[in-house]
Amino acid sequence: MIWRKEKKRDQSNKKSGEEAGEVMESFITRWYPDILRYCVWHAPNMSAAEDAAQETFLKLIRYYKEEVEKGKNLRSLLYRIASGVCIDMWRKKSVSEVSLDALAEYTSSEGSSRASGYNVPGEIGQEAGDYEQVMSxxxxxxxxxxxxxxxxxxxxxxxxxxxxxxxxxxxxxxxxxxxxxxxxxxxxxxxxxxxxxxxxxxxx
CATH class of the missing domain: 1.10.10.10 (Winged helix-like DNA-binding domain superfamily/Winged helix DNA-binding domain)
Known part of the structure; x- marks a missing residue:
């Protein structure tokens, strides 16, 4: 009887863990393009912008994982983290303008990146169409x-x-x-x- 209760509890915990993981995946998929776009404004090149975006989500997962999994609105927090990451990464560097080549690379980016084991979308060019026009x-x-x-x-x-x-x-x-x-x-x-x-x- 005790064994059955423990098995049921383990199954429940596993299901909760899977649901939490899905929430995190959904959150990253939703906000990664916006945060990468934000980091592009602050970074010297596309590679640095991608590093900053991924570091932003690593920090979010590390310190606010529970809040994300509960479905809380963390949009403002996410931008504050991104701002801090960008400042820290380039505080001692001379930051130049982002080149149009880097922006073109951003808007046509394909593939995927990862942040702490969670999939991060790479095919974001279509969502950034208006952005490309403005940034040109x-x-x-x-x-x-x-x-x-x-x-x-x-x-x-x-x-x-x-x-x-x-x-x-x-x-x-x-x-x-x-x-x-x-x-x-x-x-x-x-x-x-x-x-x-x-x-x-x-x-x-």
């Missing part, structure tokens, strides 16, 4: 990279990740009004920069 303008990238860090991060989250201002406020831990103000200042700066670039082209 090198001058815009240069202007964005010239923004102050506190403004640049908000612009990246808003336009490369399509997050709402309220979601961004939660990620960067700032009041909504502050986020709105910084985004407005950044957009004004970008507008002036683009106008200056256009004027220079017209003079040529």
């Amino acid at each position: 303008d090198m001058e815009m990238r240069r202007l964005v990279n010239s923004l102050p860090e506190e403004q640049r991060e908000i612009v990246i989250l808003r336009f490369s990740q399509d997050l709402t201002l309220r979601e961004i406020a939660g990620i960067v831990k700032l009041p909504l009004r502050t986020v709105q103000s910084r985004l407005r200042s950044a957009l004004n700066y970008l507008k002036r920069g683009l106008e200056q670039e256009q004027e220079m082209e017209n003079k040529l």
Whole structure:
């Protein structure tokens, strides 16, 4: 009788473990493309962006595995982890602009990567079609990279990740009004920069 109870308990634990694994797989599949896209903005090349994205999920699995398996909304946390990973990885390195070749590699990427034993999708080009179009303008990238860090991060989250201002406020831990103000200042700066670039082209 005791043996049957233990066997039933083992089967129940196994089922729970399988369900938890499926939840984790689903979570990674859902968010890996977005996090990789975010890391591309901060990385010197595609390989570094992939390393940062995988390290982000390794940290999430290591420290927040239970929360993920319970189905909690960890989107803001995920971006904060990614931000910290990017800062740590390139704090002592000179980070240059991401080349268009690296971006093309990103949008046509095939295959798969792994994070702590969980499958990470590689075929994400179709989901990043609009992103490729936006990122194709090198001058815009240069202007964005010239923004102050506190403004640049908000612009990246808003336009490369399509997050709402309220979601961004939660990620960067700032009041909504502050986020709105910084985004407005950044957009004004970008507008002036683009106008200056256009004027220079017209003079040529």
